[in-house]
Amino acid sequence: MTAAGLEHATVPADTGEVTLLIARRVDPGHEAAFERWAKGILDTAATFPGHLGYGFFRSSGGDAPWFLVHRFRDAGACRTWQDSPERAAWFADCDGHHHTEIARRELTGMETWFAEPGSVRPAPPRWKMAISATLAVYPISVLGGLFLLPHLATLPLLLSSAVTACVFNVLMTYAAMPAVSRLLRGWLTP
Numbered sequence: 001m002t003a004a005g006l007e008h009a010t011v012p013a014d015t016g017e018v019t020l021l022i023a024r025r026v027d028p029g030h031e032a033a034f035e036r037w038a039k040g041i042l043d044t045a046a047t048f049p050g051h052l053g054y055g056f057f058r059s060s061g062g063d064a065p066w067f068l069v070h071r072f073r074d075a076g077a078c079r080t081w082q083d084s085p086e087r088a089a090w091f092a093d094c095d096g097h098h099h100t101e102i103a104r105r106e107l108t109g110m111e112t113w114f115a116e117p118g119s120v121r122p123a124p125p126r127w128k129m130a131i132s133a134t135l136a137v138y139p140i141s142v143l144g145g146l147f148l149l150p151h152l153a154t155l156p157l158l159l160s161s162a163v164t165a166c167v168f169n170v171l172m173t174y175a176a177m178p179a180v181s182r183l184l185r186g187w188l189t190p
Helices: 004-008 031-045 075-082 085-092 126-152 157-183
Strands: 018-026 051-057 066-072 099-108
Touching: 018 031, 018 075, 031 051, 031 066, 031 085, 066 075, 126 157
Parallel strands: none
Antiparallel strands: 018 066, 018 099, 051 066
């Protein structure tokens, strides 16, 4: 998946997970050394408790950055990695690799819905995200109440709630939030 393809990826609910996005610029001719270093640091981070996975995205060419992505269970797990001697050792051993960090973002919860791939702009204020999410969930709730819930009335509560949550989550992730984010982009991040 490319960095541009991230905009269509599903986003976890606000469970406290932290996504760390790092953009690095690599000097021409030093890409292979950087890739070895990046693979090593990503593999090392993956051994830490609470590390949920990572991604590595090559530059699209020219001056475009390379991206390293880490996902952590929570802010504490992210901080444990950030403060670790293992991470410090990787950075102490990167001389001659000719790469520079140009941006770093920590995304949590709903912020990931509003982050533009490849952008280093900060997420909108939480109150704007809350208003946007409300505008997205309201029509889903109304339409779900009219068309979905009557068909689920005979199911046990736990099953009907699971179906409702699944349908609402898919509609929020793939339809409502992308539409609301596009419509309100100028207001969200002026």
